[in-house]
Amino acid sequence: MNQLNFVLAILLCINCFGQTKTTFEPKFKESKKTTHKIKKGQQYTFGYLEVLENRQNPKGGTIKIPVYIFKSRSDNPKPDPVLYTVGGPGYTSMRASQYMAYYRYLDDRDLILFEQRGTQYAKPSLDCPECSEAISLYNHPDFDETKTDSLFQKAARDCKERLEKDGNDLSSYTTNDIAADINDLMSVLEIEEYNLLTMSYSTKIGQVLIRDYPDKIRSIVMDSPLPLEVSFDEESVNNLLETVNKLLADCETDTDCNTAFPNIKSRFIKYLEDKTNNPLEVKVENPENGKLETFYLKGADLINVFSSARTGDVPNIPFEINKILNNDLSSVKQQLQSVFQKPGGGIGTGMRLSVWCAEEYPFNSQEVITTETTKYPSVEGLSPATYDKEVCEIWGVKKVADIENMAIKSDIPVLLISGEYDELTPVKWAESMTKNLSNSFHLIFKGWKHGPTTNWGNPCAMQAANDFFNNPLAEPKPNCMEEIESPAFKTE
Incomplete structure (x- = not known):
């Protein structure tokens, strides 16, 4: 081999093997140490999905994501599992691991x-105890609001x-x-189809999945949906007042x-307006010092x-409002007692800031935020912004692409579930989204609020979701829905 061919061979070899060395492959590793104690009798696998923190940087660091795979109670489970992840952003899904006996999905298939x-x-x-401490200081009655x-x-x-x-x-x-993490998990576990x-x-994660990674998705339940195209902050105060007005x-x-x-509706709104101009004085004993x-x-x-x-x-709710009137x-005093509790650890707050400041704040x-803060006399001063402009500018994360603020279109079977009195993600x-x-x-569950599938007092929405997973081409009509009526309001 002459010198030129030798050099070319070396370069080609570097190109070949370099690809192998720099390409990271996601992996799932089982772990005996779990996040929570799982009740006896429930079969499961626990482990961590390891993926790149930044997929645009193949040589960068990796992160580990905990995953439970709970085995179905059925002797002949269906092949397509349900993958469940909760809301937030910033909340943990892992707490649900303690309550698998209550999840009806396991009657028919595995639950991830x-x-x-x-x-x-x-x-x-990404915890932020600094933010939790700030909230605690802000809520204290002696706090100087000019320093907010x-x-x-x-x-x-x-x-x-x-x-x-x-x-x-x-x-x-x-x-x-x-x-992308969820799509990687399905590939690593070699799951051909899932719900x-x-x-x-x-x-929102579900909407991105059916837009960008639809091939393996059989069906999806969206409980209390937040459309990609909605500007949550711009509407939050109005949604709150609309829902209060509807209930009253x-x-x-x-x-x-x-x-x-x-006339409780007009009396309550008038009361709120009055207290906005002439705040209600409430004295509460501080349990730490008796003051x-x-x-x-x-x-x-x-x-x-x-x-x-x-x-x-x-x-x-009407009974409690009447008490205040x-x-x-x-x-009110009982609720204010929470102010004196020790601040939490700001768990997941950094993740919440990253999501909100990249995906909601830029749009x-x-x-509108300024107008909404002063628009309603009954709650004047209540800012609709989850995080102020200055906080997001400090956090400094990259704005996502404009497509992340656009409605998706899909023919994948979807069940949307709403609570009638949900002010966070209204009906x-x-x-x-159905369009x-x-x-x-x-x-729509009459008289219910946010997150119907997690209403432990009545598992009807969970039953509807499970019926849908079993037959995603038909509208679920569990018998329990016929038994749900408008709330019987407490009057004494």
Whole structure:
């Protein structure tokens, strides 16, 4: 071999073997140490999916994502498992691992529980205790509100600097990255077809999956869907007020409720307006030192009687509002006790900031945000922004492509599930999605709030989801749906 051919051979060899050395292949490794103790009798596999943190950098670092694969209770399970990941962004999916006995999906097929990158049990977990501490300080009655902006901006800056010092690429924690992680998992596990169970924020993950990685998806349930094209922040205050008005209007059309609480809608809105201008003084004992602390509550604070309620609380909401109108502040004081609890660890907050500041904030109109903050006299000052403009600018992650703010179209079977009184992801959002999802069904659960499939007091929505997985081409009609009526409002 002459010298020139020898050099060419070396170069070709480097090109060949270099590809092998620099291409990372995702892998799943089983682990005996789990995130939670699993009840006896439940068969499962636990392990970590290892993927690149930044797929655009094949030589970069990797992250590990915990995954449970729970075996079906059936002796002859169907071949297409359900993959479940929860909402947030920033919440952990792993807590559900303790309650598999209640999940009906396991009656028919395996259930894969998937943690989103950056959340509590992922490695790394993008926690921000600095932000949790800031919220605790802000909620304290002695806090100087003129320092609000600087408090949260400092917390975001401190957390970012710490996480980046540890080597984390904060721009690599987006919905697209999570969708790619799930697609990688299906490939690594050699699963040919699967179903998706998503809720709230994770319905965005589902939408990206059926847009970018549709081949293996058999069907998808979207519980409390958040459409990609919606600007959540721009609408959040209006959605809250619309839902409160609907519930109280329903009370007024109910003979017993209206007799007990006449004109409750107009009285409550007027009360909130009054307290916005003349804050309600509430004294609460600080359990740490026995000192009476004074809170001054405006309409934006007092509407919490609705926004903090869950589905099981819905029948009591008019009753609780009437207590406030009659200056019975016992429930308000009970809620305020949470202010004195020690702050949490800001679990998953960094991941939430990365998602929100890359995907929601860039598409918000700051003019609309400003207008919405002062538009409604009953809750004036309640900002619709999840994170202020300055906080997202400090976080400094890359804006996602414009396609991430556009509606998807698909013929994959989809079941949309809504709670009638869900102010976070209202019924109208799911209704709008049906136009672009040609094989979709939409179920509305009367009297329910956010996340119907996790209503442990009534598993009807979970049953509907499971029926859909068993027959995704037919609208599920479980008998339990006929038994769900408008709430029987508590009147005494």
